[in-house]
Amino acid sequence: MTFFLQMLVSGIVVGSIYALVALGFVLIYKASDALNLANGEFVLIGSYICLTLVTALQLPFLVALLITLGVCAVLGLMVERVVLRPLLNAPTISIIMATIGLGNLLAGLVHMVWGHQTRVYPNLFPDTPVTFGGVLITPVYLWSFIIVMLLLIVFTVFFKYSKMGVAMRAVADDLQAAASMGINVKRVFAITWAIACIVAAVGGVLLGNINGVNATMSVIGLTVLPVVILGGLDSIPGAIVGGFIIGILQSIAGGYLDPLVGGGLKEVFPFFIVILILMFKPYGLFGKGGMERV
Amino acid sequence: MLHVDNIEVVYSKMILVLKGMSLQVPDGKIVALLGSNGAGKSTTLKAISGLLGGDGGQVTKGKIVYEEKDITAWSPDKIVQQGVFQSMEGRRVFKHLTVEENLMAGAHSRKDRRNIKKDMERVYHYFPKLKDLNSRHAGLLSGGEQQMLAIGRGIMAKPKMLLLDEPSLGIAPLLVKEIFKNIKQINEEEGMSILVVEQNANVALSIADYGYIIEDGRSVMEAPVSELLTNQEVQEHYLGMSEEGRKNYREVKAYRKKQRWI
Ligand SMILES: Nc1ncnc2c1ncn2[C@@H]1O[C@H](COP(=O)(O)OP(=O)(O)OP(=O)(O)O)[C@@H](O)[C@H]1O
Ligand SMILES: [Mg+2]
Numbered sequence: 001m002t003f004f005l006q007m008l009v010s011g012i013v014v015g016s017i018y019a020l021v022a023l024g025f026v027l028i029y030k031a032s033d034a035l036n037l038a039n040g041e042f043v044l045i046g047s048y049i050c051l052t053l054v055t056a057l058q059l060p061f062l063v064a065l066l067i068t069l070g071v072c073a074v075l076g077l078m079v080e081r082v083v084l085r086p087l088l089n090a091p092t093i094s095i096i097m098a099t100i101g102l103g104n105l106l107a108g109l110v111h112m113v114w115g116h117q118t119r120v121y122p123n124l125f126p127d128t129p130v131t132f133g134g135v136l137i138t139p140v141y142l143w144s145f146i147i148v149m150l151l152l153i154v155f156t157v158f159f160k161y162s163k164m165g166v167a168m169r170a171v172a173d174d175l176q177a178a179a180s181m182g183i184n185v186k187r188v189f190a191i192t193w194a195i196a197c198i199v200a201a202v203g204g205v206l207l208g209n210i211n212g213v214n215a216t217m218s219v220i221g222l223t224v225l226p227v228v229i230l231g232g233l234d235s236i237p238g239a240i241v242g243g244f245i246i247g248i249l250q251s252i253a254g255g256y257l258d259p260l261v262g263g264g265l266k267e268v269f270p271f272f273i274v275i276l277i278l279m280f281k282p283y284g285l286f287g288k289g290g291m292e293r294v
Numbered sequence: 295m296l297h298v299d300n301i302e303v304v305y306s307k308m309i310l311v312l313k314g315m316s317l318q319v320p321d322g323k324i325v326a327l328l329g330s331n332g333a334g335k336s337t338t339l340k341a342i343s344g345l346l347g348g349d350g351g352q353v354t355k356g357k358i359v360y361e362e363k364d365i366t367a368w369s370p371d372k373i374v375q376q377g378v379f380q381s382m383e384g385r386r387v388f389k390h391l392t393v394e395e396n397l398m399a400g401a402h403s404r405k406d407r408r409n410i411k412k413d414m415e416r417v418y419h420y421f422p423k424l425k426d427l428n429s430r431h432a433g434l435l436s437g438g439e440q441q442m443l444a445i446g447r448g449i450m451a452k453p454k455m456l457l458l459d460e461p462s463l464g465i466a467p468l469l470v471k472e473i474f475k476n477i478k479q480i481n482e483e484e485g486m487s488i489l490v491v492e493q494n495a496n497v498a499l500s501i502a503d504y505g506y507i508i509e510d511g512r513s514v515m516e517a518p519v520s521e522l523l524t525n526q527e528v529q530e531h532y533l534g535m536s537e538e539g540r541k542n543y544r545e546v547k548a549y550r551k552k553q554r555w556i
Contacts, residue, residue, distance in 0.1 A: 089350070163402065170388045170399045176348040177386035181447065182374025182403030 005135045007255035008248060013141045014210075015247015016148040021203040022224040022231070022239035023155065024196035029233050030172035031192045032084070034095035038103035039200055040221020045106060046072050046201020047208035047217060048114050051121055061124045065205060069198050076197030080190045088189075103221070110215060118214040125209070144206040151202060152240060155195075159236060168192060172234070226270035230277050232287025241285065246270045295320055296342065296378070296455055296489070301356035301366075303334075303341050303511075305349065311337050313511035314356070317489075319455065324481050324488045326498040326519070328532050329508035335491040336383050338508065339457045342489075343380035344370040360455070374403045379453035383460050383491075385440045389433030393424055393443055396432050400447030410450070417446040420476045438469045445473070449480065456480075458490040462497060470494065474501050495532040499523060507532070 021043060028036040049071055053064035083102050087095050125139040159165040170178040171188045179185050207217060227246045231238025254266030277285065296319040303312035312334050319325045329335050340346045341353050342360075344367070357366045365373055388396050397417060401410050418425040421442040427435060432443055441461055448456045461477065462470040478501040481488050492498035499505060505522045507515040515528070522528050 163398070163407075166391070166395050166398050167402055169391055169395070170402075173388040173390050174386055176345060177382060177388065178399070179348060179370040180343060180345055180374075180380050180382055180386070181399050182371045182379070182451065183399070184369075184371040 002134050003255065004252070005133075007252045009132075009135055009137055010141065011248035011251030012244060013145045013247070014251060015244040016145055016152075017203045017206050017243075018220075018224055018227050018247050019240040019243025020148050020151060020199050021220055022227040022243050023152070023236060024199040025224055025228050026231075026233065026236055026239040027168075027192050027196050029228070030236075031168070031189055032092075032095055034092050034099065035225075036196065037096060037099045037221065038079075038106060039196070039224065040218030041103045041106035041110070042072070042075075042197050042200035043204035043207070043220050044110055044213070044215065044218045045075070045204070046197075047204030047213045048110060048119075049201070050205045051119055051208060051213055052114075054122060054124070055119075065202075068201055068205060072197040072201040073194040076194035077190050079197070080193035084189065084193065085186065103218075107215065107218065116215055118212045120212040121209045140209050144210065147202065147206065151199065155199075156236075164188075164191065223267075223270060226274040228284075229274050230284055232284030235284065235286035238284055238286030246273065249273055295361065296487070297359040298338065298342065299357050299359065301338075301341055301358065302354045303337050303346065303351055304354050305351045307350075307352070311351070311511055312341065315508065315512050316356075317506050317513060317516070319487050319489045320504075321454075321487055322481070322485050323504060324478070324490065324502045326495075326502035326505040327489060327491045327508060328493075328495045328498065328505060331493075333508045334511045335508055336459055337511075339380055339459050339489070339491060342373075343378060343457060344368050344373045345380065345382070371403065374451065374453070377454035378457065379448050379451040379455070380457040381444045381448045381459065381461070384463065385437070385444045387432040387435070387440045387443050387447075389431065391432060392429050393432055393435070394428045396443055397446055397450045400450035402451075404450075404452060413450055413452065417449050420449065420480065421446055438465045438473075441465055441473060445477070445480075449484075452484075453486065455487040455489065458488060460491055460493060462492060462494045470497055474498075477501060495528075496534070499533075 021039065024042070025036055025039050028034065046068055050064050050068040053059045053067055054061055059067070079102060083098050084095065087098055125143055129136040129138045130142060131137070159169060167178065167183045168188050168191070170181065170183060171185055175185060203220065204217065207220065227242040228239055230246060231240070231242030250266055250269050253269040257265050298315060298317045300314050300316050301312055302310065302314060304310050315334065315338055317325070317327065317338070327335050327338065337346070337351065340349065340351065342358055344365070346352060353366055357364050359365070360376060360378055363376065365376060388399060391399065394414070397414055398410070401413065404410065423439060424442055424446060427439060432440060435443065445458070445461060448458070458477065461473055465473065474497050477488060477490070480486055490498055490502065499519050499522060502519050505517065505519055506513050507528065517525070
């Protein structure tokens with residue numbers, strides 16, 4: 001039982017990070033109907049930048065994190081300006097291809113700057129685990145979870161109530177009608193990319209603290225694909241719930257089944273789940289599937 | 295005062311749609327723009343509000359002046375900030391947003407955020423039905439309710455000039471009357487100038503002060519409403535008073551639609 005709870009807890013924590021990264025993915029999808037296949041590289045870059053700030057520059061973690069967020073926001077704005085804006089009226093497939101190119105470019109950049117060996121964050125959180133009813137939780141897991149939950153709450157409130165949040169959803173719904181409201185569509189796109197980059201970076205920083213950083217971390221860009229397909233590509237709550245579900249199932253499957261089959265199941269398990277779900281709910285658990293009434 | 299001065303509009307760099315269109319909307323007045331399908335009514339409105347870009351259109355000649363400022367080719371958000379707001383053809387409510395959020399979106403460019411709640415009450419005053427529906431997703435409203443919401447968003451923007459594109463589209467006759475009564479009331483109570491595009495000439499002229507008739511991309515007739523109502527040609531073609539006019543524009547619409555596809 002404790003083993004199960006242990007797996008559950010680590011699944012929840014990793015799932016919360018998936019949720020965060022998936023959120024960025026969904027935002028881009030909602031705004032431009034395109035998959036952002038450079039998302040994994042955003043995660044990677046964020047992680048490396050923060051790592052450099054805490055190791056090479058010896059900055060305190062929170063300061064480093066804030067600077068990372070700032071840098072990544074600028075990166076997101078630049079990506080929108082340079083890569084996406086020229087494609088504003090281009091077909092979706094062109095946008096997706098552009099993000100693939102961008103991903104490769106960023107991956108190459110990371111390789112040039114940081115090399116390819118795994119780097120680890122210095123111990124930023126205390127080592128001694130806390131126990132909750134017999135379940136051991138290392139502080140880095142606990143803090144990751146708290147940080148993610150805070151961010152998710154902030155974003156939920158932002159999208160629901162703030163002027164910019166409503167404008168972002170309006171743009172996602174009907175671009176031209178949103179423009180007719182006086183919403184500056186270009187600015188909305190820019191902010192969307194900035195936010196996507198920020199949440200990816202936070203995901204990268206937290207994962208880096210848990211597992212260390214190397215180029216394979218960008219695989220998370222692929223892992224959140226099942227998450228968002230599960231939740232419904234266009235649903236923010238879906239991304240969050242989907243993140244948790246995939247995280248938990250993956251962790252439990254990894255804990256129980258991996259020893260039986262000699263490992264490796266953990267990585268493909270999310271894709272199994274997605275195939276299953278799609279057989280019954282083609283738009284994902286929360287996808288809109290065209291709410292129409294005309 | 296809005297002054298559209300001899301504009302040409304081209305779509306996709308080659309389809310010439312407006313061929314020297316002119317019109318004026320004096321402050322505080324209601325002006326009706328009538329014309330058959332494909333004449334260029336929506337194009338005229340989108341040229342004014344800067345929304346042509348999204349359709350691949352462009353003003354290639356002439357200019358649009360609002361309150362002494364040449365707003366031709368300004369971006370839509372800047373034009374809204376000047377106080378010119380368009381409610382687009384086909385209602386175009388944000389389906390996945392609630393009624394209230396749609397109204398908030400309408401108020402996007404407002405600087406006086408504090409008065410927004412109060413103005414929402416004003417919208418509910420004109421359209422009480424929306425109040426009961428305020429937390430429902432707009433995509434689930436009926437066509438008439440969506441149209442009220444679309445006009446409501448215009449009220450929330452507090453523009454000085456409201457451009458309405460076929461507010462009667464797909465709405466039962468009785469409700470059309472009511473909506474136009476409200477439009478008139480908004481014009482009188484808020485002092486909002488209104489430029490309304492309509493297929494339903496009868497109802498549009500019943501509230502307008504002045505009317506234009508557009509054919510094939512240019513204005514072919516303009517007159518105070520009292521004159522238009524007694525003009526024989528207008529009566530026949532737009533008010534459906536003769537046999538021929540009564541054939542109604544549905545057939546014409548179907549025919550034109552077919553033409554567009556070819
Ligand atoms: N995006 C576009 N690209 C090319 N041609 C267009 C485009 N939009 C409109 N047109 C053409 O421009 C002409 C005028 O269209 P517009 O929508 O302004 O007509 P309208 O007077 O509003 O008609 P309706 O009463 O049917 O709404 C039509 O012939 C139409 O086919
Ligand atoms: Mg039209």
